[in-house]
Amino acid sequence: MEYDSLSAKQHKLKKELVCIEYPGIVRNPDRMLASMGGQMEMSMAISSEKRRLELRFRPESTYAKPLFGDRHVTAGLVLKIKTRRKRNQPNEAQVNAIEIAGHVNLIFKFDSMCDFQLLPAFRNRSGIVECAYNQLVPSGVITSIPKETSANIPYFLPPISFSRFDTAQTSIFKAKDILTNMVGPGERHRASRTKHGLYMSFSLTEPLPKEPNPLALRIIEQKRISNETVELIRNSFMERPVWTKSALKGTLQLSDEDVRYILPVMGLYFINGPWRGTWVRFGYDPRKHFESRFYQLLDFRVRAIGALHDKIKVKRVTNATKPCMRFANSHSSTRDPDKLSIARTVAEQSSFSFTMDTLPVMRIIFYQYCDVKVPRIQQMLEKIPTPLTGVICNEKNGWLPPRFDEQCRDILTDIVLSNFRKAKEADSNTSEFEETEGDETEVTFDDEEENDESGDESYDEKIISDME
Template sequence: MSRQLSFSPRQEYELIEYPGRVVNTERMLSTLGGIINVSKVLGDEQRRLELRFHPSNPYNKPAFGDGVDKCGVLISITVRRHKRDKSRPPQHFVRVLGHCSRSFCFESLCDFQFLPLWHTPKSDDALAATELIYALEHVQPRDVTDLGYFKRTQSQLLCLPELFARVDIVYGGNYRIDNTDDGQHDVLGVLAKSNYENHDVVSFNMVETFPTHPDAQILKRLKVKYVSDEQFARVKKLFEENPIWTRIALLYESGVSNEKLKCIIPSLAFYFSNGPWRSLYVRYGYDPRKDFKSRYYQTFDFRLRFGSGVSEFVYSRKSAKQKKATAPDEAKSELVQDIDYPYFNEHKLPRSRQCMLRYCDVHLLKIQEMLEKLPTPLTGAVCNEKTGWLPPSFDSQVRQIVCVTISELLRNHYRKEHLTAEVEAVLPHDADLEEDEYYADAEPQDEEMDLDETPVTESFVDKNIEQLLNNMTS
């Protein structure tokens, strides 16, 4: 008997990969808790599908099926064969019945089953063979009205394990066989906690609202850490002056220690994990998406990608702090900005190879003029989710200006060093001369020097400087 099926490619189905050969559909559904329980699980994206191989037995651990995203198509294939002429090839008709976007896979352990089986002798003889009987009715009552359960005597005890298994997913262990490393020098450490575990971390978007006040637990933690009113007032005043700050700028301007500042900041500002104001602290209640002046406080991520021209001066932040604590170099400190200075000036190199700055922290007149000359957006305009209130190529232009400033600073530094070396090579170095005689002899030598050689020396210096700076990129 043929039956016509209604189909539609847009019909959506749910796929359950049942770990067994299904002979009776009703019994299969009973192992899954019935059609009602299956419908509840399919309607909830977080629930897991339970599979009990013995639905009537409460003493077994179910196998759980997790819902995973999996695309599939349900296809119906009909094969028609000619009844009289067997030599004719069969005809196949393919129809698409629907599709599925989720599947329930049973990949957990399913061998933890406990059945209430009792060993009972077949006869009254003590030496007779025993048989296993299903003693569920001796262990628990059949229903609420089964009063005879309390009169039955249990010949055997049913001891169930407290826990079948700690995990229901098998993890394969890959062990490395290495005879050279015996593990004697391994150090077991504690996982480093995140620096932002106590902060209100916010992901930048154009739809949701930003926090307007801190959490109650943060204010409670502030009292426990013994932060003085003076320290709290200093940081609060900074956020009243400017709504967005970097952490290093707050340390520099407030003078509060890093440990105290970690407790104060979460009570005054939240932290942006991405977007135009990434890695900055924003005052509660301030929405930079609605204020065009917030363009001054957008994040400027500047990284040095120079060759040998800068690598001998500027280090990473961690290395710079170690070198400053152990052996500070006075010559380099005059050229490189202090590691704790939060701004960028045109007369010194950046404090580290990567600097997280605000655009207002870049103290270059040309860049500040560019920020001022940006046209005010029209009424109803919103900032961009990636570039904020700035044009798309604004950060590239600023980065190019900063790189040109740094290259000019290095060029002047190397020119000064080479010229000093040339002058020292010309001057006499006779230890027997007195100080007065030395300068007396040096003055006429300077007067007798050929002035035409000076441009040659400068061109030679410029040529060497260009070779040192040829690896510099923006």
């Protein structure tokens, strides 16, 4: 059909549509929508990036196991074609008009397998199979006593899921000697997932590498990470030579997927010592620079004072249940290489920086001293005298005096406790906190800290005198 400028206005190129490859022949659109949970469930699956689309071939049954559809990035158009057919020649059609109904960027495909289906059907005494669904799942208001009808109801307790995964698995759970003979020579070992980073133990004498592992550069090319993201992180390391992963992600608002592969190219990682858990730029030695004390790590733990400990979640939650197939695995999802990682995630400020208004998001959290925006702690760092020429840092405390971190933890604890009180007063519900505050404070504080009768200002001077 030739292009017509008059009909071009009818095209709706800006209208965004979602394509769903339904695994079946649709004769009734209403039943098709009901099998996918209706418009509400479909909208939730489309709006959430990690949510999978559920399809139940028996939506009226509670025991129906769903079939999951995965989302894929695509590029296509939806065409609305009007044809004309003759009654005597129904197989021949003449195209009268073609209209673009919209463009498609997202498509759901049901490529996975459906879980085992267990029907609530039983054989009666005469050998006929009957469905006991109405007896197992009552409808309406229950007026009879459960004990009266429980004897006639058959036992039907199917598990939540029979299989852990809905895709074919190639793992062979056999002994090592048997597995070696069954698997081919080129399939005995899976591909290495290392990022080829340089992870080092802290030492005062061992020299630090000045260049990254050449294999780490290949990883960036294979992952197709944009040069804009690499240059953004490189400039950040030129301004500040030592970073934690969380601080870099939060400051630049980057995703973990890109930062994890770029960091091994920018610096080395200390697994212990004063700069443990940080990435140090290649060519920079924090053991030789006194200003690197600002980049040392402070581990802060929220103490169990009243209801404060219960209101803040733990860092890691172990869940022994089976993986939920309703949500897609983030590692297996396809990534759009043209989509930049900049501004793709928004991290909370309190996850890597501490201010006078901070309430930590976790009970155990790590800060660099430069990210602790507390004037008193910054003044304490500035008051530390410059060491003499030839003096090296301490293997445990770095460039800081002994017990400096303990004093900082006390200051942060007082700030967090004060902010928690303000938050409780703002919610006009302080009864729970006031009742439990006094008793638990005496138990949770360390005895060594309670016996210290010296004031805060005198203790600051004591730390500085110890350093001298």
